[in-house]
Each structure stands twice: as structure tokens, then as C-alpha cells.
Amino acid sequence: MRIATNTKIEELRGGICAVPGVRAYGLRENNKGLALIEGKGKAVGMFTKNKMKAAPLIFTQRLLLETGRIGAIIANSGCANSFTGEEGMRNANRMAELASAALGIDKSEVAVASTGPIGKQLDIGMIERQVQEVAKRLTSDPEGSTAAAKAIMTTDTFPKELAIKVGDVTIGGIAKGSGMIYPHLHLATATMLAFIYTDAELDVGTMRTCLKDACDNSFNMIVVDGDMSTNDMVLLVSRGGEAISEEDFKAGLNYLCKALAKMIARDGEGATKFIEVNVSLRGAPVEDAKLIAREILRSPLVKSAIFGERIDLACGRIIAAIGSCIGTNTSSNSIEVVSMKFRGKEREVEVVRNGRILSTWNREVMKGKEIAIDIVLDVGEEEGKVEEEATATAWGCDLSCDYVMLNASML
């Protein structure tokens, strides 16, 4: 994770409201929520690579390009405002107007985000009512951050928020998951949403570099189902005022994003187990290591085997998943699975050693709620072999009947 180990990071209460000058609140009616966050500063964003971008993404991308500043964020759950045509664009714009009027902030500085089912128009009347209520109750107390984090939940089962202190700087964030999670975020681009605030004094270029690096090692390394959303969005707003080195800020932002990303993976739709995959790959670039770690967590067969606590079945299916994607970024034609280990909270078990599956092993390790899988791979003696050892970590969850029933709307 390339975090400078000498950077001291301390966790705080309060989520985004731990950052001085940030006020937030949110409420829910039935399955439709609305959150408002107020806090002015320079802003950068990462948005889904999905080519079918939702209206709020188009709106907010344009805003960042034109002003590079965010004064407030208005975000709703219960409707993605995606594949909604011209009416969708008008509604995204209307959301910004409503927040602007309620908070007295220039509309050109209001970012808009949405999450929920695709292909339905927003209930803009409901949002108009909700904005008034939420604006009245904006607060810099920790409850404000939690209320906002709850308002943007869809199938999430718990709100996701965290704040940290690194040096004199505070970084706070809220996020939501929990289906259609296979983010591919890129600059000036999950339906994961994350809104991050800080008081670090940074230039926009550094913010952009740090956010991309943090997303690549956190949100972009989580897989719930392998479906890429039209609405994924991560925003970083810096209010400025506190000095920090780029290295320390990067370490802090990575820490925060990784923690929020793991919360999303842990709360994947229908998840009964949280899974961490660590890949160490000799002789191929880090992109291959990242792809392998993600593909293992994308495999319905691997995920079902882990749901069934069947380490024996999971092992072979992981091997097939590795073979299916190695060489995507290189010309590698072969790969050796040097070792594979499953770790639970209390015990661990080696299943592959020196390229051979061990004949017997203890399956008890699969009983827990958290499973780590450590894999060492070697692409062998290839021409043009990369000498370095690349490492990557991805996070995800198992595939349960509840995932199917939830998404079949049968629960």
C-alpha cells in the first residue's frame, strides 16, 4: 500500500464533521434519502469509467472542470437519475438550485450525486421538501456526518464514516456501497459514493495525484459483484489552512480511503464473510497483480465456495481465476502458484506449497467472518521478465443466496 510507515495517523470521531468548517445532515423517507454537506474549498473528483454516465456525474464533472471548487454537496438515494435523458439533466440542475437557495451558496459551487435504481426519474417534489428540512438541521456535530452517511445508504446495512488526524491535518469521509460494486474510477470520473473533506493546505495538482493514488489502492480494489455502476463518484474537498507534506497527506488519505473501502466490501449485498486477497507476483507488473486479486474476488464460483466454507473447492477455483487473467498486461504465457494460504482471525492454513496442493488441511479456518487469502505467484523464466515483485491487495465478500434474493427483489 506504499504508506510511509513513519507517518503517524490517529482515528477520530465525527466523520466529515471532524473537519473544521464542515456542516452536514441528512434524512430518509421510506427508501429515499437526502444529504446536504456544506464546506467550501478546492475540489477534485474521481468518476466511474462506465460510458453510460448518470446525469449527476455529468453535472458534477462539468462543475469541477469549470470552477474547481465545491461549496456544498447535495446527494440523494433511492434514484440514480441515470438513463434519464434531458429530464434527468434538468433534475440534476434543479437539485443544485435547491441546495444553492437553501444554503445561500453560489449554484456554480454545488456538486450533485445520486444512487439507486437506474432508469427512473427523480421525485423532485420530494427532494424540494427534504432540502428545506435538512438545511434547517445542518450541524458540525458528529451526528451531522452520521445522518448524511445514513441518508445516502441504499442496500447498505450500516453507515460508513471515518475521520483521521495526520500531523495538524484532519481528513474526514463518508461513503456508501453496497451492490453494483466494481469501481473503475479515473480522474475528471463508482454506485459507491464517497465524500471526503480536509483542512490540508494543498494545490489542486497534489490533491488530484493523492486522490488518484488513494482510489487506485482502495475503492478500485473492492469487488462486491463485478457490476460497474453508472454513478460511482469520489469527491475530495480541501478547505485549506493546515500545512502538511505531500507524503504525509497521501499516507493519511490512503488510510482513510482504504478503511472506507473495506467498510463497503464488508457490507456487500448479502455478504456473510469479508475477504481480503493478497497477491505477490514475481516477474510481472503491478497491474497484473491487481487484476488477479480483483478477478479472484469477482468469481461467482470462488465466492460461492467461500460462502459454503469449502476451502477445497475455493482453492481450485482461485487457480482457474488466476489463469484466466494473467498475461492481460504482459505477454506471460505461464504462471506458477508458488504458495497459497488461508488466514482466519485465529488460525491459518497452507493449501499450496512450492507449486503443489497439499494433500490434507484443516477447514476450520473458513468458519470465521473474516478470511484472508495470501497467494505467491511466479510467471517463470519469461523473456522480458520484470525483476520486481509486485504486490496487490483487494477486498470483497462471499456470494450468498441473500445476494440473489435481494437482487431478485425476493427478500
Next chain:
Amino acid sequence: MRIATNTKIEELRGGICAVPGVRAYGLRENNKGLALIEGKGKAVGMFTKNKMKAAPLIFTQRLLLETGRIGAIIANSGCANSFTGEEGMRNANRMAELASAALGIDKSEVAVASTGPIGKQLDIGMIERQVQEVAKRLTSDPEGSTAAAKAIMTTDTFPKELAIKVGDVTIGGIAKGSGMIYPHLHLATATMLAFIYTDAELDVGTMRTCLKDACDNSFNMIVVDGDMSTNDMVLLVSRGGEAISEEDFKAGLNYLCKALAKMIARDGEGATKFIEVNVSLRGAPVEDAKLIAREILRSPLVKSAIFGERIDLACGRIIAAIGSCIGTNTSSNSIEVVSMKFRGKEREVEVVRNGRILSTWNREVMKGKEIAIDIVLDVGEEEGKVEEEATATAWGCDLSCDYVMLNASML
């Protein structure tokens, strides 16, 4: 599908045994089956692109390279002989020796195939016993083909076989599915297995071209779960003797492979519905149309929605799946979903017209066991836009709780 519409194709009984000179049989003990097929001729194969190739694939690829001929095929189910190291290679070789001895066929002409769990060694003692029994009962009667097709089943619920007559030429095939199905076959390369025999008089180059074309439009267009196997294999053996034009043979082979591929999709693990996706894409190459059709059928969210008969949820998720992969083979940055239609056996319903989701529709269409989804897409006015309209068809199935329970070994 580019099948010459004036080629007359007639379906026959008998599977591979409909081809003169082909004898087959197979048996099962518990979950372990063995099939033998005898029938000499020029041979070509398609093998999985998975870099973690199973021992029987390495063995059979080498055989095709060295001799280009197959005299017999020995195939077992219940163990993939994959990730089994040197012992696995010795066992694949031993299988060939056993078939060679039992049938009096040169070992250099015996192809080997395996399907089942990965990472376990073969029970070669059991195979020795089974070979004797199967060899004794080899027959050119239709029962031989069916017995062989049953022997190679794993989680399949029915045997898959078909024969056709095109001109004077007979083409017969058997195949198996039904999990880890996302074949990426390429020349001189599914755990789908298919063995195809014909008496067409063809040169090896034509056989190779025709098999690649047929696989690309059939087995490579089916998706059960998106997991790519280490053992996928399609073999075509031509005994020669009957003249046919390349065009007619291609049409016949496409017909046969498409029919077998659809049987595999229909019998996908836990499947309750068979799904056909037809994509018509204006302004982008056919590779994009194929990718989009396959990605829709790979999406756990789309598949769960169809399992739940929720056309409303399926529609938005299909749109997200389209956006996630358009532009993989082009620089297309936008795409319009011009229309989307769901068709059942008796009724059909339009859900998107002229780029807009229609406000209401009848959900009855989802009740049947067979659903077709017809989608028209346009990449818009791009620079370098391809003028042609590309079309692609993919086949798959829904994602049910039974899929999860089966692969969690909880059924």
C-alpha cells in the same frame, strides 16, 4: 450468425454415432464417468485461453501439433486433472496408454480430456477398470453416443448431443457444461467439452477455419457464470469420404455448435431461465457487439433480476453493463440505447424506445422459461465511426439461489 440461408440442414438421431465409422460408449460410477470414442481422422482443436492449462489439454494440444490426427478420445468426468503437476502429466499419458491398449490404436493418436474439480489427482485405478468395461461395449448405435455424452456430465442435468445432415455430409457432436462456463477458445486451444465428428472430406486448414468460426459464434458466446475453465476443449475429427463446399460445411458446423452451445446455456448450474441476448450495434466493430452481449449475461445483477422476473430492475442493470464495456475495442466515448425489447415465447414488450425508457410495461413476459432480449445501440457521431451495423448473439441463464447452493456444496 452468417449462415448461408440456402444451405439445407436436417437434424438426425445418433449424435457422434450418426457419423459412419464412429463408435462410442461411456459409463458412470458415483460421480466419476469415463467415455471412449473411436473414429480415425484428421483433427483440429480449440482450447481454453486460461493460462493455467490442465494436463490433458497440454497432452492433447501436443498430439494435435505432432500428428494432426485423432484415432480415439478418452475423456473422464469427476476430476479435471488440473493443477496436478508432473503426476498429472503422467496420468494424462497413462489414460492415453490405456485407451490405446484397449482399442488397439496407436497411442500417438489418442486424445485425452478431463472435467471436474481442480487440484485433485485422478483415480487412475478406477479409470483402468472403467476402460476395459467401456471398450467392450463400444457401439455405433445411437445409444453409444448418448452413453458417452452422459459419462462426461458433471453438474449437467441432461446429456447434450446432436447430429445433422448437410448435403451428403454428416456432422455429429456431444458436449457437456454446466458451471465455470465462460469459454474463451482459441486455435491450437472451455470446462465445456465438445467432441465433433464428420465424414466431410476437408483439408486441415479448412477444418481449422471452420471450427474457429463456429466456436466464435457458439461456445464462445455462452456465459453461465463468467468463470473461465482450465479444461475447455473442442475437438473436430474428420473421417473424410464425402465431398462438400466450405460454405456448406461451415453452415452445418455453425448450426451444430450453436445448438450444442445453447444446450449448455440452458443447462447452466441452477438455471431457471434460458436467456438469449441479441445486440445490434451501429458504429462500432463486431467485437464490441459480442463483448456487450456477453457482459450483459455475465452480470450477477442482471441475472438475479431475471431470476426474480423483474424486468424493471433488469433494464437499468443491462444499461449499466452496456456502459461498462462499450469502447473496449474502440475509442467510443458515448453510446445510445436506441431500443430494448424483451421477448417470451408468446408475448413481447418494448421497454426502451428512441433512447427513452417507456413509463409502463407488462411484466408477464418474464414468466416464461425462455427470454430473448433485443437491444439496438448506436455509438453516435464519433470520429472514425464505423459505418456498418454489427450484430451479435449470446446465450446464458439466470442466477438462482440453487447456483449458489450448488457451488457452496450445500445442495
